[in-house]
Amino acid sequence: MSNNETKNPILFFMQESWLLLVSAILFGCLLACLSAAWQPKIIQNEIDKFNALAGGLLSEAKGFQNAGESISVDIGKGKTYSVRVKKGTDAAGNLVGWAFVCEGSGFADKIKLVVATDAAFEKLAGFGVLSSNETPGFGDKITIKDGFYQSQFKGAPVTELELTKVGDAETIDSRIVAISGATVTSEAVVKTFNTFLLPIKEAMAEQGLL
Amino acid sequence: MVLGSGFYVLSFHENDKLNISKGLNKMSKDVSLGKTFFAGIWDSNPVLRLLLGMCPTLAVTAAVKPALTMGLSVVFVLLFSNIVVSLLRHQLKPHLRILMFTLTIATAVTIADLYLKAFMPEMSASLGPYIPLIIVNCIIIGRAEACASKNGLIVSIIDALGMGAGFTITLCVLAAIREVLATGNIFEITVMPGSFTPWAAMGMPVGAFITLGLILGAVNIISKKTA
Amino acid sequence: MLSKITVSPAPHISQKLSTQRVMGDVIIGLLPAMAAAIWFFRLQAALVILTCVTACMASEWICGVIRKKENSLWDLSAVVAGLILAFSLPPAIPLWAAVIGSAFAIVICKMLFGGLGANIFNPAMAARAFLTASFGMLMTTWTVPATVDSAMPHISATNTATVTQATPLAWAKSAIKGKAEVTEANGLLKNTFWGNVGGCLGETSSLALLIGGVYLLIRRTITFHIPAAVLIAAGVFAAVFYFVNPDKYSDPLLHLFGGGMLICAFFIATDPVTAPLSIKGMWIFGAGAGALIMLIRLAGEYPEGVMYAILIMNAVTPLIDRACKLVPAGGKPHVQ
Known part of the structure; x- marks a missing residue:
């Protein structure tokens, strides 16, 4: 036993932990291989999801490409959110609209939206929900495709939107009727639009995209 | 090696203490494979009898589909970690064994997470952080410690399958009850009549706590009667 | 035997x-x-x-x-x-x-x-x-009382205004959010006292609840501590807001008579099982409930806060009981 105490510390360390080190290296290699094999698929999934949502909003669009520089939008409290606007083109390559991802704070968690507009950035083509965690039965009604809430945004003008409790949901204008029982969620979506729409339009005009 | 041997004694002492449940102690002596498998499903069901892995049990059981995905992911991770730990059990340094377990489990969980992201992106998005959180699920490290580090490969595999099955079945039962009441569907197929008004609360955390509590109570009553 | x-x-x-x-x-x-x-x-x-x-x-x-x-x-x-x-x-x-x-x-x-x-x-x-x-x-679907004439003001999301009606507290909440005039809420005060407004079944008529509450006090089924604490705390809370900004916050009397305040003070908060045992504890419990109700009504998202206020105070009742242990006659026993 007394020999061990005078043993080389590095040798002692290796004796004790060789198994850990070897398995760490092996497992690391395993993960690296798997990740290399699956990463393209994962990236493709994300693009597919965006395209499916944005394509559902802009029905003529066949593909989406990055357009211009990424735009950083001030989301209050000194924070900014970086938006990459994508250009939707039809089969012939003509511009049919714009789409981008943005987010705001909902009732329970962040709500991530895909917002699409027409080619002139004058009218909304609607929004889709990338991720949200709103109350089932109330706030999660914003995720219903072509539901009462989502359809109010189809064709609405790109200006400051306003949330009302009373009103006609059928009329398409800048007044959005709240989901009854889910005022916070309805407000969050409208606020997200108001935070992102006009600054992005301005920045796009500066970049010469519009 | 005074320090080393000190740890040695201490850690084996700990090992004994960790075998808190009756089911666990029985297991290492009795090597009947059938019993090992069914122990995981009833006698020492990880959720209902050992109350391990409560976080996914409460968090992902709003519907059967995510619950099943979670259950199968845990089966995979459990199998992977039990196999690796069982194979390396003679090489394990007792005072470094937890590090080794964690390394193995983390690898398996990362594989499961990548797989879901690549091939089931929607499920992966809806399970969110709960797949990576399997790393800290006590069931897996508990089985590595109590079974795989002391038993041979076959026993460890059967144990992983039994425990995994117990976990998956429990999650699915809990999720089925909650999904029916919260949405009127099971596995996204409508089963309730059209006039049924969904109980939204059952899809919220409160529904998970109440349903789990009632199931635990029922299981206790049944096992008291059959004991 | x-x-x-x-x-x-x-x-x-x-x-x-x-x-x-x-x-x-x-x-x-x-x-x-x-x-x-x-x-x-x-x-x-x-x-x-x-x-x-x-x-x-x-x-x-x-x-x-x-x-x-x-x-x-x-x-x-x-x-x-x-x-x-x-x-x-x-x-x-x-x-x-x-x-x-x-x-x-x-x-x-x-x-x-x-x-x-x-x-x-x-x-x-x-x-x-x-x-x-x-x-x-x-x-949250409120029926118009059978005794109400159709001339009363209505808030409704849809055009079926004859079927549903906002409660006085919903008016008060709208006023806080700047979506209605506070005078409209205050104008409901008289109706709120008699019960001629929308609301939960038992909470509409303040008069009936007061009669029942007084009966319980006379019979000594309940003591006055909890009801007094609830009403004083809520009244003071509402009055402070009212005097600071009467254009935004409605009359404190509307808050005392409106919604579940009275049924809470006399019948719910006084539940002997879930309320503290000592007098001091009762004051704390009642004041906490009253303040929470007003906090939810004035600053929260919901127009009414009785239910959550009571549940929160129920949850802290064991703590209150522990903090207000009765001292036995003759002083605290010496623990060896």
Whole structure:
């Protein structure tokens, strides 16, 4: 036993932990291989999801490409959110609209939206929900495709939107009727639009995209 | 090696203490494979009898589909970690064994997470952080410690399958009850009549706590009667 | 033989204070409010009350059979739970939802905790919270009282303004959010006192609740501490806001008479099981409940806060009891 105490510390360390080190290296290699094999698929999934949502909003669009520089939008409290606007083109390559991802704070968690507009950035083509965690039965009604809430945004003008409790949901204008029982969620979506729409339009005009 | 041997004694002492449940102690002596498998499903069901892995049990059981995905992911991770730990059990340094377990489990969980992201992106998005959180699920490290580090490969595999099955079945039962009441569907197929008004609360955390509590109570009553 | 002799420490009071008598008094105290509910909402109210009471008693009986315990129906606590639950439901609630709520109150909130005396939360309020979480739309649809003329102001999301009506507190909330004039809310004060407004079954008529509350005080079924604490705390809270900004916050009297404030002060907060035991504890409990109600009403998202205020205070009741331990006569015993 007394020999061990005078043993080389590095040798002692290796004796004790060789198994850990070897398995760490092996497992690391395993993960690296798997990740290399699956990463393209994962990236493709994300693009597919965006395209499916944005394509559902802009029905003529066949593909989406990055357009211009990424735009950083001030989301209050000194924070900014970086938006990459994508250009939707039809089969012939003509511009049919714009789409981008943005987010705001909902009732329970962040709500991530895909917002699409027409080619002139004058009218909304609607929004889709990338991720949200709103109350089932109330706030999660914003995720219903072509539901009462989502359809109010189809064709609405790109200006400051306003949330009302009373009103006609059928009329398409800048007044959005709240989901009854889910005022916070309805407000969050409208606020997200108001935070992102006009600054992005301005920045796009500066970049010469519009 | 005074320090080393000190740890040695201490850690084996700990090992004994960790075998808190009756089911666990029985297991290492009795090597009947059938019993090992069914122990995981009833006698020492990880959720209902050992109350391990409560976080996914409460968090992902709003519907059967995510619950099943979670259950199968845990089966995979459990199998992977039990196999690796069982194979390396003679090489394990007792005072470094937890590090080794964690390394193995983390690898398996990362594989499961990548797989879901690549091939089931929607499920992966809806399970969110709960797949990576399997790393800290006590069931897996508990089985590595109590079974795989002391038993041979076959026993460890059967144990992983039994425990995994117990976990998956429990999650699915809990999720089925909650999904029916919260949405009127099971596995996204409508089963309730059209006039049924969904109980939204059952899809919220409160529904998970109440349903789990009632199931635990029922299981206790049944096992008291059959004991 | 021994079972016929009551063994108890002094003082020996010959009056019989049984659970049955207390609960019977509470039921009598609730009768004026029941009459008011049936007057304002007619058949709907009668059906909801009948359903809740029957379902609560049935649940209590079934639980007793399953637990192989003596039948506890005749302590009348299930009737009281059913009545209070019914009084806190909107008149248009479907009867099946009332049955679910009653079963939840008795089975989950009372019997699973060990029956009367062992429940942590007020069963009626916990069941109402479950119903609100489950059926939010049904729980916030208010019927216009049968006695109201159509000239009264309405708020409604849809054009079916004749069917639903906002409660006075919903007006007050709209005023806080700047979506309605505060004078419209204050104008409802008189109707709120008599009960001529939309709202939960038992909370509309302040007059009926006051009569019932005074009856309980006279019978000494409840002491004045909790009701006084609730009303003073809420009144002061509302008055401070009102005097700071009367254009935004409505009259404190509207808050005292509107919504569930009075039924909470006299019948819910005074529940002997879920409220503290000591006088000091009762003051803390009542003041906490009153302040929380006003905090939710004035600063929260919901127009009404009685249910959550009571549940929160129920949860801290054990802490209050611990903090306000009674000192035995002769001072604290010396612990060796």
